[in-house]
Amino acid sequence: MANETNEKDLFFGSEDPGKDPEPVVPAAPAASGKEELARQIAKNMAMNDNDDDDDDISFAAVPAKKEVQPQMSRQTSYSRESSRSSSSRSHSSSSGHSSSRKKKKKKSHAVDIVCGFMALAIVGGVIGAYAYGKKAYDGVFLANTTINKIDVSKLTKDEAIAKLTGQIDFNDKITITKRDGTRVDIDLKQLDFSSNIQDAVTQAYEKQNHNLWFKSVMGNESSYEFDPDSKFNETKLNAIIKKNVIEGQNVIESKNAYIDRTDDGFELVKEVVGNSIDEDKIGDIYAYISSELAKGNFDISIADLDVYEKPSILASDLQKQYDSLAGIADIEISFDFVYEKATLKGSRFIDWLDFNEDGSYSVDRDEVNKYVDELAEKYDTYRKDRKFKSTNKGTITVEGGSGIYGWWLNTEPEGGMADYITELIEDGKSVTVDPIFYSSGGIDYEGNPDCWTAKDDIGNTYLEIDFYAQHMWFYKNGKKKWECDIVSGLPTEGRNTPEGVYKLWTKESPSKLKGENGGDKWETTVSYWNNISDWGTQIGIHDATWQPYFGGELYKWSGSHGCINVSYDSAKYVYENVPIGTPVVAYWE
Structure with a gap:
């Protein structure tokens, strides 16, 4: 079907009787065959018109008479004169014969006249029958005529049109079925169809x-055969489609599939394939419906037409993520804090996950940071007050002070525990790992793993310094191995040695000490340098051969710039016998 019909021949593969020549009325046959020809024509016309009751024309058969040929004389006449002479000579002898020949000629002429009339009657009958038949088929289709295999014999054009219209499937409306199953009927009259x-x-x-x-x-x-076709107003069709099909519907937006958190775990929510039409493909709808109507299709579905907005994420795209998330509750991420493991279970961090439309998820960093703070609060010992069993004063509380010994969990927002935990959660695997502690300038802010317990991280191998007593002890595995008097820092704001739990970081022999404190500058070479602080405070245990003695109240007027002054032998002992990493507990109790 097309929306325009060209003025051209619609038929194909048909017999075209229109090219036959104009009919010629048969001429009268020779005298010898007139009767037979008339009989045959009438017979054929009568026999082939028996199917038409209204136009039945019969011709009666006229029997043919055998023509009698006259007997010709064998005599030969030479001339009128000689004939006459002969006639006169034989007149008397042939008078009887002459009378007999005249009677025979008269009879022969009578037969010819009868046959002539009969021939004329036959020709007249043929002409009359032809004229009658031509009039009978005037304005109607000839006998044995079909159009698209539908018999239209002896029908007028209007009758044939009505018959073909009734049998060829041209509806009075088109029905358009949308994706939601609703149907829109359009009266073809609205389209000038x-x-x-x-x-x-x-x-x-x-x-x-x-x-x-x-x-x-x-x-x-x-x-005759032709392709049923039609014409319609495409502009009107598109206007009705826009109003009733595109705009006149309850729009269901397409939605992406996603993974939802539920009380029981996770749910894979499938995508929603809606009926909202892609604005860029409205023209495709017009073209499709128009082409289907042009083909003679009056029941047209656009449900599966590729013109609707589609979800960009399907459930199948998320299946892998969903399968991995389904086991999150069983995941355990354990951190080895030496004396025990802190385990972060999936049943807890599952609530920290924010799911994206594409099925991926992000970890709530605020929740991770809170968890890191919990770990630091429980496991950090760096600069925290500690209970300590002193040599002379029993159990005391040593303030964190400026001491740098202990475990210090890295809580930095980048590169610390928060990043580490986030990565482990995103990996979605059960693992046991070491925590991340601060490390700076070659100094690891960690304690002695051999002595770390839930209540203590100093253990029984340590250096003990009592500032009030101006005395130092070294214990190894709980046994006192060395003790000596000391001179600590001058008790002023800039030179006083702060209490705290320190750590033997580095050793050097000999070593040049150079610094500035409170406006005082110094530069001194010592034999044994045992550093117990970070690089900022530079507190160490070293030999101070310039001191007149050690202990007592010498520190009050000859105190150091903050270091622990000891004798040469004591500095050497520490250098040679106290391991790096040994805690140094210094207090003013």
């Missing part, structure tokens, strides 16, 4: 040569 049946019937009628009507009566068939 018309078919090409009328043109096809007219062309078929005009192709027939009605002058040769008797050929169809004698069994000659005329068959």
Whole structure:
């Protein structure tokens, strides 16, 4: 079907009787065959018109008479004169014979006249029958005529149009089915719809040569075929589609699949395939419906037409993530804090996950930071007050002070525990790992793992310094190995040695000490340098051969710039016998 019908021949593969020549009325045959020809023509016309009750024309058969040829004389006449002479000479002898020949000639002329009238009657009958038949088929299709295999014999054009229209499937409406199952009916009259049946019937009628009507009566068939087509107003069609199909619907937006957190775990929510139409593809709807209507399809579905907005994420795209998330509750991420493991279970961090539309998820860093703070609060010992069993004063509390010994969990927002935990959660695997502690300038802010317990991280191997007593002890595995008097820092704001739990970081022998404190500058070379602080405070245990003695109250007027002054032998002992990493507990209790 097309929305325009060109003025052209609609038919294909048909017999075209219109090319036959104009009929010629048969001429009278020679005298010897007139009767037989008349009889045969009448017989054929009568026999082939028996199918038409209204136009039945019969011709009576006229029996043929055998023509009698007159007997010709064998005498030969030479001339009128000699004939006359001969006649006069023999007049008397042939008078009887002459009378007999005249009677025979009269009889022969009578037969000729009868045969002539009969021939004229036959020719007149043929002409009359032809004229009557031509009039009978005037304005109607010839006998044995079909259009698209539908018999239209002896029908007028209007009757043929009505018959074809009734049998060829041209509806009075088109029905458009949308994705949501709703149906929209459009009356074809609204589209100025018309078919090409009328043109096809007219062309078929005009192709027939009605002058040769008797050929169809004698069994000659005329068959015409054409493609049913139509015309309609495409502008009106598009306007109705836009109003009733595109705009006149309950829009269901397409939605992406996603993974939802539920009380029981996770749920894979499937995508929603809606009926919202892609604005860029509205023209495709117009073109499709128009083409289907042009093909003669009156029930048109656009449900599966590729014009709808589609979800960009399907459930199948998220299946892998969903399968991995389904086991999150069983994941355990353990951190080895030497004396025990802190385990972060999936059943807890599952609530920290924020799921994206594409099925991926992000970890709530605020929740991770809170968890890191919990770990630091429980496991950090760096600069925290500690209970300590002193040599002379029993159990005391040593303030964290400036001491740098202990475990200090890295809580930095980047590169610390928060990043580490986030990565482990995203990996989605059960693992046991070491925590991340601060490390700076070659100094690891960690304690002695051999002595770390839930209540203590100093253990039984340590250096003990009592500032009030100005005395130092070294214990190894709980046994005192060395003790000596000391001189600590001058008790002023800039030179006083702060209490705290320190750590033997580095050793050097010899070592040049150079610094500035409170406006005082110094530069001194010592034999043994045992550093117990970070690089900022530079507190160490070293030999101070310039001191007149050690202990007592010497520190009050000859105190150091903050270091622990000891004798040469004591500095050497520490250098040679106290391991790096040994805690140094210094207090003013």
